[in-house]
Amino acid sequence: MPAAQSMFPNARIPYGTWGSSFFPAWQTSALAEVNIAQFAGEAMNRILGKRRVSTDRLDYLIIGSTVPWHWKFWNAPLVSSCVGRRLPGFHVEEACATGLLATLAAGAEVQMGAAEVVGVLTFDRTSDSPVGVFPERRAYQRTVPLADVWDNFGFDPATSGAMIATAGKAARKYKVDRREVDEVALLRHEQYFAARESGALDNVLVPLDILTVQGRPLGRIDDDLGVRRITAGELAAMRELDTCVTGGTQTHASDGMATLLVTTPEKAKEISARPEVDIQFVAKSEVRSAPSLMPEAPVIAVRRLLDRTGLSMDDIAVAHSHNPFAVNDVIAARVLEFDWRDMNKTGCSLVWGHPQGPTLTRTLIEALEEAVALGGGYVLIFGCAAGDVGTSALFKVS
Amino acid sequence: MAMALRESGLQSLGLGGVLEVFARGQLPATASDLVTEVFGPQKARGSLVISGANGMVGAGKAMQLGARLLPFGVRVVGLDFPGAPDGIGGQYPGLVSTFGKTRAAQIMANIVRLTYDGRTLPPELGDLKPAFLLEAIPEILDVKKAHYKIFRDAFPGVEIRSVTSGFPASELGVGIAHPAFPHQINKVWEIVEPKPSPITQLLWALGLVPVPVGDHWSFVLDVLFCGLTHAAILYHRACNMPYWKIDKWVRKLIGPNPFRAHDVIGAQGANFLTWSCLHHLAEHYGELFRPTPELEARKDSGSDWYPPNHFRPVVDWKLETRELEDLETWILGPLFQMTSLLLHERRAELPFINAVGELCAQFRKGVLALVRDVGADQARERVAAYHRVHPAAGERAWHPEAFETIEQPAGQQLYVNAEHNGEVGTIAIGRESYNGDVDVELNRAVDWLKKAGVERVIVTGDFHLATQMVGADTSEFYPALERTEEGIRVSETWSRTARRLATDFKTSVAFVNGKRCLGGFLELLMHCHHLVSVEDADLGMPEVTLPVVPGLEGCHWPFRKTSADAWPKLLRLLLTGRSVKARDGVPWLVDFAGPMDAALQMAWRLATGEESGVRRRSLVESPLEGVADAPGELPAADSPATEAARRAILESIRASCAAPLGDALSIQARHSAGFMVSEPCLKGVIGSDYAKTMKI
C-alpha cells in the first residue's frame, strides 16, 4: 500500500464498535413515531452494549442531524443523557455530508487531545418533519411556513432550483445515457441484496425494538423498508422526472441512526474486539461545484483528495459514495476513469434511502467492514450535499 | 418437654414456642403489660419520642406506632428541627383513609410536635417523661452519637433504639430497631439487642414483626437490598442496559426492582443510604460492595434512576441467550455470594434471612429458598462465574462452605415449623401466601410429626412472620397460565397435601390467628377436622375476583361438611368473593370463633380431645346432589370476566360435588387448571401480573 500521511495520527476508529439502525423509508415504521434524537441515543447505548463497550468509556459526544427535532436546543448533552451518560459535546450539520463531518470532527477532538473516546452519533427522521414558521417581513406573505424536508428539497435559495434539477442538469452536461443510469441502479440493488444475503452487513445493521409510551412493543426496526427488488424492465419503464432521473434512479427519504467511536490508538486496542485492526484518518477534501451541478461536486472533491495525497484510484481498495442519484456514479466513473461496478459493493444510499444525518456514517461503516474483510487498504468515501457541495475523505485500514 | 423441628420465631423473641401458646391458652405476652413495662404504669406513663419525626422513617413510624399506642395512653413526641418539611402532617390523608376522620384526628392529636436546635432539648420534653427514644435522624454516625448523648444527659433512664440502615449497635452504642419501607405499613423491624427486650416484645404484641439479627454492618435487609442494587449497577456497567430495563429483568429473575425502589422511596435519600451502606460494607468486605461512580454521582445529585416521563424509553432491550446468561451471572452471582456471607456470619436465623427479602425487598422467594432451589453446587458455580467477570469481588466475603448450613432443619423448614409434646403437635406456617415451598415443607412437617407418633395436631400461623394468611402465592400459577398440565399438577399436589390434614391425623384443628384467612389457605385449613378462629378474622374465597377457580378443593370440600341449608352461604362465599367474619361463619364454615384466649383454649381442647362442646362435622364422601341448584340472588357481577369465573366456579362445584370424594380431587383440579388458560384469567390480575413480570 503506498504511504500517505495520516491527518490525525493520534486518532483511530476502533473496529467493530459501530452500528447502524436499518433505514426504513419515511412514514413506514415505528421510527415515524419517536423523537429521533432520543431513539438515536438509546440505540447507540444498545449497540455499544452489543459490542461490549461500556458507555462509561466515552468522554465526549458529537451528534449530527439535519432535520430539527424536539429539544434540539439541548444538543449533544441531552442526547448523551439518552445514551445513559452525562457527556459534553456538540452538534454538527452539513446536510448529507453530516455523517462524514461528524466523524472527522471527532477525529479532530481526539487529535487535539481534547477528548479520548468520542462518540459519533448521527440520526435523522424525515418522517413528519417539523414545519417552521418564519416571520419574513420582506416576503409578501409576511410569515412563511416551511416544511423542513420537502420544502427544502424543492428549493435551493442560492440557485432558485430544486435538488432534482441538479441531477438533470449534470446528466445533460456529461451527456449521460439513460440506459447506463438504469444499469447502475439495477446493479446497486443487486449489490445490496447480495450483501444482505451474504451476511456482509450483519456487523453493521442492528435490529431495534421500539416501545410505545406505555412500554409496549410498537415495532421492530429490522429491515430497510421501502427497498424492493427491481428489474431492468421496470427501471426502463419508469417515467423521467428530469434527465436520467426516475423514481428508480434516485434515492428516497428514510429514518434512522448510525454511530461509531473515535479514540486514541491505545484505547482503540482496548475497546475493539479486534485490536489488530487499525483504522486511520488520512485526508479530507470538500468543494462546491458551479451552481446546480451538485452530482459533479463529489468528483471534484475526490480529484483534489487524490492529488493532495498522491494516490490514484488504483490505490483505493474500497470506494463508497452517497449517491442520491444514479447519475452521480456514472459521472464519477467517467471523470475518475474507473468502473462503477467496483464501488458501493455492499449497497448505498441510492438503494437503502436517505435519512441525511446518518447516511454517510452508515456508508463509512459499511466501507470499513468491507475493507477489513478484504484485509485492509485505502477506503474512499465521497458524496454530495445540499448547496452543490462535494465531500470526500480517505481512511486507511491495516 | 416439647420437641421442635427447629426454633420458632416466637422463641427468638423470648416468647416461648407455639405449642406453649396453645397449651397455656393465652398469648405469651400482652401489649398492655408490655406498655407498662416500657412506658411505666397508667398513671405515670412516659412517652415515645421519635427524633427526626418529620423524616421518611420518623413520620411513618409516628403513624404506625402512634395508631397502635393510642389505646394505651402513650403519647408520641415528634422531635425535629424547626423548618423541617412537615412530614407528619403529610401523613394525615393516609390516616384518614385507613382509620376514618375521627380516629385519624385522635392519632394526630396524640402526637406532640416539638422543635429544637439539635443541641439543647426543648424544656417541655421533661414533662412528657421520655421513656423510649426511637432515633430516626440522618445516617451520620457522629450526629447520631451526639444525639444520644444529649438525651442520656437529660434523661438517664431513657431506652434508645436507632432506626439506622447500616451502623451496627457496637458503633452506635444503642440497640437497633431497623424498620423496612414503606414505613407506615411495613411491619418488619430488624432488631439488634443482646437479648430480646420488652420493647421488642411490645412491637410484637402490637402486631408488628420484630426480627432479631446479628450486630453486623447493614444487618440482613440492606446487605440484600443495597447489594442487589450494586450488582445491578455493575451489570449496567458491563452491558449498558438502562436501569429501568435491568429492573424488569431482575424482577423477572427474582422479584425486586431495585432502581424503581430507590425512586419510590425518594432517590435523594435512598441513593445516599444505599451508598452509605455499600461504602461501609466495602470497607469491611471489599469489592463485592464497593460503590461505583454511578452511585457516587447519584448520592450527590439525588437524581432518579428512571428517565423522566417525557423520556419514557423508546428502545427496548431484548436479550439473546448469551446475554441472558451474563445477566444471571451478574445478578445471581453476587446475590449468592452475599447469601454466603449472611450464612457464614449467621446474621439471623435462617428463616429470617430468607423472610427479610420476601417481606421487605420484594423477593418472590427469599434468598435461601432460591439457593435451595438451584442447589449449593449450582450456586457456587454462579458465584465462580461472577468472579470470572469481576475477580475483585472474589477476594473477600466469599464463603462457599456456608451453603451447607441450608441442609440444617432451619434451612429446610424456612416457612413451616412443627412442635410436639409427644401427644399433640403444632404445625406453624410462617408465610402469608401458600407456594410450592410451603407445600413441600408442610409435608415434611406432617411426616416428622407422624414419625414421632403424634396423632393430634393444630395447624396455625406462626404468630410471628405470618400475621395473616392471604391465600396462594399467585406467582406460582404463572406456568399454569400456559400449560393446563401445570395447573393440574399444582392443584392436585396441593390438594393431596391438604387431604393429609384430614387423613393423617386422628384429630386436626386449624387455627386462624391473624386478621384474615383467604383463598388457598382457607381451603387448606378447611381440610382439618375442626376450624377455630379468632372471632373478627375475615374468611373468604376471593378467587372469583382475580379471577381463578379455586383448586385446593374449595369447590366441594366445604359442601361435604355442611348440611344443605348452608350451601347457599358457601356458594355466596365462592361466587361473590366477599369474606365473612369468622363469628358469622359458625357453624357452616367455622367450628368455633371467639376472642384470642378463648379460641386458643378451644383449639387445645379439641386437639387434646378434652370436652369442648364442639362436635366434629362429618365429611360426606358420596356424591352430593343439588349443591349448585340454588345459588340464590347474587349481586350483579362487576365484569364479564367475573361472570365467566362465576360460571366456571359453579361448574367446578357441580362436577366435583357430584363425584365421590375419591374422584373429586382431580375433577376440581381439571376445572381450576382449565380456567387458568382461559381468556378471562389471562386478562385478569394474575395474567396481567404474569405479562408485566415475565413477558418482557
Ligand SMILES: NC(=O)c1ccc[n+]([C@@H]2O[C@H](COP(=O)([O-])OP(=O)(O)OC[C@H]3O[C@@H](n4cnc5c(N)ncnc54)[C@H](O)[C@@H]3O)[C@@H](O)[C@H]2O)c1
Ligand atoms: N428512608 C428509608 O427508607 C429508611 C429505611 C430504614 C432506615 N432508615 C434510616 O432512618 C434514618 C433517617 O432516614 P430518613 O430517610 O428518614 O431521613 P430523612 O432525611 O427523611 O429524615 C431525617 C429527619 O431528621 C431530622 N433531623 C436531622 N437531624 C436531627 C436532629 N439532630 N434531631 C432531630 N431531628 C433531626 C431532619 O430534619 C429530617 O426531618 C437514617 O438512619 C436511615 O438510615 C431509612
